[in-house]
Amino acid sequence: MKKAIYFITLLAIFSLSNTSYAQPLAGGRAFTLAVCDINTAWAWGYNSYGQLGNRSKIDSNVPVSVNALTGITDVSCGDRHSLALRNDGTIWAWGSNDNGALGNGTDTNSSVPVVISSLTGITGIDGGRYHSIALRNDSTVWAWGFNGEGALGNGSYVSSNVPVPITSLSGVIAVSAGTNFSVALKKDGTVWTWGFNGDGELGNGTNIKSNVPVPVSSLTGIIAISAGYFHCLALKNDGTVWVWGFNANGQLGNGNYADLNVPVALTTLSGITSVAGGRSHSLALKNNGTVWSWGSNNSGQLGDGTGISVNHPIQVSILTDVSVIAAGEAHSLARKNDGTAWAWGSNLNGELGNGNNTSSKVPLQVGGLCPVLKINEITEQVSVSVFPNPSKGQFTLILSKDKGTVEIYNMLGGKVYRSEIKNQKSEINLSNQPKGMYLISFYEGQKMRTEKIVIQ
Numbered sequence: 330m331k332k333a334i335y336f337i338t339l340l341a342i343f344s345l346s347n348t349s350y351a352q353p354l355a356g357g358r359a360f361t362l363a364v365c366d367i368n369t370a371w372a373w374g375y376n377s378y379g380q381l382g383n384r385s386k387i388d389s390n391v392p393v394s395v396n397a398l399t400g401i402t403d404v405s406c407g408d409r410h411s412l413a414l415r416n417d418g419t420i421w422a423w424g425s426n427d428n429g430a431l432g433n434g435t436d437t438n439s440s441v442p443v444v445i446s447s448l449t450g451i452t453g454i455d456g457g458r459y460h461s462i463a464l465r466n467d468s469t470v471w472a473w474g475f476n477g478e479g480a481l482g483n484g485s486y487v488s489s490n491v492p493v494p495i496t497s498l499s500g501v502i503a504v505s506a507g508t509n510f511s512v513a514l515k516k517d518g519t520v521w522t523w524g525f526n527g528d529g530e531l532g533n534g535t536n537i538k539s540n541v542p543v544p545v546s547s548l549t550g551i552i553a554i555s556a557g558y559f560h561c562l563a564l565k566n567d568g569t570v571w572v573w574g575f576n577a578n579g580q581l582g583n584g585n586y587a588d589l590n591v592p593v594a595l596t597t598l599s600g601i602t603s604v605a606g607g608r609s610h611s612l613a614l615k616n617n618g619t620v621w622s623w624g625s626n627n628s629g630q631l632g633d634g635t636g637i638s639v640n641h642p643i644q645v646s647i648l649t650d651v652s653v654i655a656a657g658e659a660h661s662l663a664r665k666n667d668g669t670a671w672a673w674g675s676n677l678n679g680e681l682g683n684g685n686n687t688s689s690k691v692p693l694q695v696g697g698l699c700p701v702l703k704i705n706e707i708t709e710q711v712s713v714s715v716f717p718n719p720s721k722g723q724f725t726l727i728l729s730k731d732k733g734t735v736e737i738y739n740m741l742g743g744k745v746y747r748s749e750i751k752n753q754k755s756e757i758n759l760s761n762q763p764k765g766m767y768l769i770s771f772y773e774g775q776k777m778r779t780e781k782i783v784i785q
């Protein structure tokens with residue numbers, strides 16, 4: 330429900346790195362999270378449940394630092410709870426804990442981050458309205474929180490305050506969560522959904538809920554996904570956007586207001602690199618750095634200066650050179666290539682972060698915030714080289730230090746190699762592995778880097 334997933338290649342969306350392809354902006358119910366370029370988390374807006382993570386329950390219309398969190402690479406907002414991913418693969422959560430949305434084994438709210446101790450090796454997170462979801466580096470999916478509609482995907486309708494595995498799902502490379510439903514993207518470009526389906530959110534041609542993953546109908550070649558509150562968006566490898574689900578406010582952008590339980594393409598959009606679903610509106614980022622929006626505009630969340638809702642894509646005013654987009658309940662967010670954060674739409678709780686509580690129909694710069702983390706930015710990069718690449722299975726590694734750990738995964742998420750490296754120059758023999766693409770991850774303490782290698 331949070332954020333755009335800005336991926337263009339298979340390698341990008343499969344990233345096993347806890348720091349690569351981070352998503353540094355997220356919008357929730359009248360509050361916002363961001364990751365600064367020094368890998369700290371900041372928050373602003375609605376705070377009645379402690380979702381800003383600063384030891385208070387007082388709203389803030391300027392960014393405040395999330396308490397004692399460092400090494401953060403990714404953030405996500407639920408309805409009233411927050412999630413952050415650290416570069417050590419752990420998840421931290423705070424805010425409302427109704428139905429166990431924080432995943433720490435209790436149902437107690439927290440105004441400071443608490444660790445989900447049962448999960449490690451996490452590479453992706455997302456907060457749904459009342460549940461949460463995570464992707465692990467073995468391509469498995471874990472979920473926790475409210476499960477009355479089957480959003481946890483584990484074959485039951487029993488809520489859980491600790492993460493539970495979705496055992497019927499494997500080979501996943503991205504996840505997203507909406508209102509009581511969840512979405513996963515597999516490495517083969519197919520999309521799988523589970524949970525609530527009253528408006529066609531599952532995209533499988535029915536309106537029947539499911540507590541186990543089901544495939545979205547006739548959808549292939551997908552490279553990114555985003556769940557809104559009651560609708561879904563998917564980005565195809567040809568730059569087209571596909572949509573399904575609830576459409577009473579035109580959030581599907583296909584020119585009408587009828588719900589859809591199967592995906593349709595937005596024929597008026599092309600060259601798209603990222604998508605984001607809010608409550609009743611949607612966003613898309615084009616490859617020329619412009620942002621496009623559609624759906625409800627009652628709070629100015631479409632950013633075109635009018636406040637008039639539309640059922641087709643229109644361009645957001647002012648903004649160019651954008652690299653990241655995200656959608657909240659009734660506000661929108663963008664990061665420009667210069668590191669500045671911009672927001673527009675509802676501001677009743679200060680969710681625009683510009684020092685007042687006046688809503689805006691055009692983008693405004695967020696005040697008092699350090700530069701926002703770039704996509705694929707690692708502030709403490711591991712220096713490494715791999716050659717020859719491609720090869721027939723014999724690779725030479727040159728590391729920046731004389732010790733570290735190397736792990737190699739195939740594109741199904743299976744680990745095929747692991748070694749403790751004790752020399753700056755090391756040899757790896759993968760000649761027993763099938764031809765194809767692999768991902769090799771290098772660890773130096775808490776730092777990490779992932780590269781693509783190819784066996785010919």
